[in-house]
Amino acid sequence: MPIIRLIDGINEIVGRIVSVVALIFAAMIIYDVFMRYVLGQPTRWAFDVTKQLYGFYFVMLGGYALRHQAHVRVDLVTSHLTGLTRRLVEIAGYLIFFFPFAWVFATRSWDFAITSWRQGELTYGAVQLPVYPLKMAMFVAAVLLLIQGVAEVLKLVLNRAEHLEPHDVG
Numbered sequence: 001m002p003i004i005r006l007i008d009g010i011n012e013i014v015g016r017i018v019s020v021v022a023l024i025f026a027a028m029i030i031y032d033v034f035m036r037y038v039l040g041q042p043t044r045w046a047f048d049v050t051k052q053l054y055g056f057y058f059v060m061l062g063g064y065a066l067r068h069q070a071h072v073r074v075d076l077v078t079s080h081l082t083g084l085t086r087r088l089v090e091i092a093g094y095l096i097f098f099f100p101f102a103w104v105f106a107t108r109s110w111d112f113a114i115t116s117w118r119q120g121e122l123t124y125g126a127v128q129l130p131v132y133p134l135k136m137a138m139f140v141a142a143v144l145l146l147i148q149g150v151a152e153v154l155k156l157v158l159n160r161a162e163h164l165e166p167h168d169v170g
Contacts, residue, residue: 001158007151008067011144015064021057025050048125056137063144066152087156094153102149106142113139 007109033045065071078093113135115121120126121135154160 001154004151004154004158006158007147009150011063011067014090014144015067017062018057018064020058021053021060025053026056028053048123048127048129051125052123052129052134055134060139060144061120061136062141063148066145066148087159091153093157094149094156098149099146102142102146106139106146109138123166 028046028050031052032043035046036042078089081089113132116132116135121131123131
């Protein structure tokens with residue numbers, strides 16, 4: 001189904017691009033540790049920048065993680081189910097728990113981002129960084145998570161094998 005491929009593709013691309021942030025994040029930490037402990041000249045900006053990058057990295061990979069079924073799941077019920085019963089229970093879980101959470105996450109993060117942008121909100125650390133880009137990233141991440149949830153439910157409805165374990169197809 002083209003919509004599933006599109007959503008999976010978007011989250012795959014975002015996940016791979018955002019993964020590079022981990023390398024930048026690690027390089028900044030190493031640089032700061034080197035400056036602080038080897039040269040005795042700590043940076044003023046590294047703590048605030050790495051904190052922002054970590055938040056960005058963490059939040060932006062939600063859709064990617066869901067696409068690869070890497071989220072923490074409580075499979076107490078579904079691990080004993082197979083086939084149609086398992087798919088129906090998982091669909092119910094998405095409808096009852098996932099979509100309401102993702103909707104609240106998206107709407108609230110939009111409100112946070114717009115408020116931050118309008119106020120020109122800055123961090124309070126040694127280097128004052130704008131906060132609205134991170135809060136806007138929260139909104140984008142919520143939307144990516146929400147649309148990946150749609151793709152996962154479509155996979156369940158259409159009985160797409162990539163969502164289920166090999167022994168569960170049928």
